[in-house]
Amino acid sequence: MGLGKREAVKDVARNLSRWVDAIAARLFSRHSLQELAEFASVPVINALTDFEHPCQALGDYLTLLEHKGRLPGLTLAWVGDGNNVLHSLIYGASRLGVQLRAATPAGYEPDPNVVADARNSGGNVLLTHDPAEAVAGADAVYTDVWVSMGQEGEAEVRRKVFQPYQVNAELMAKAGPQTLFMHCLPARRGLEVTDEVIDSAASIVFDQAENRLHLQKAILLAFLGC
Secondary structure, three states: OOEOOOEOHHHHHHHHHHHOOOEEEEOOOHHHHHHHHHHOOOOEEEEEOOOOOHHHHHHHHHHHHHHHOOOOOOEEEEEOOOOHHHHHHHHHHHHHOOEEEEEOOOOOOOOHHHHHHHHHOOOOEEEEOOHHHHHOOOOEEEEOOOOOOOOHHHHHHHHHHHHHHOEOHHHHHHHOOOOEEEEOOOOOEOOOEOHHHHOOOOEOHHHHHHHHHHHHHHHHHHHHOO
8 A cells, every 4th residue: 555655654554543453663764654653553564664564573582492402591693684574583682581692884884773772771782893892602693685675776785895794604603503593584695694504504594484474363363362
């Protein structure tokens, strides 16, 4: 639908509230999602915005819990862009006792307000420009695409800037033999990650993808009280 263009967001919220029991909204704009939630009379689930991706992060932490048996005390290393997925992982880490280390190029760091909120709530967040520092001894290494929605015009510049942040066998070796590899998919093979890493025994990317389904069913169950 032409949310905010053909139809006013608040009108869509009021109409949908008469037809459905819950709204899962995957939108570009965080502000549109907030307006949708403000005017809807049914639960609104953030399925993705340009600022956050909470359903992804929740599924990711469920996957880590399955593989590691615990969350408190784990170290999750992020290598790449300071994007919406990283923001939600930071918020989650601060609540789950996970140390999060994020290695990004200069100028591509996560939003400072997100980092400050996490630290103020007791979160352990390390920001660096050195991928090797971020991954050393980490329990899992996570990356994402270098060009997200709305950034297509920056593609060539971003590929050059992010090339040193590719997750390859050399970088994974610096992490350690027990380190898992994570990606929210779809992956741009040969860019942010090499085939040898994403297809390796350390990769849990398809477990992450499956757990999005289970986690989002749990969210519906919690909101609808079934």
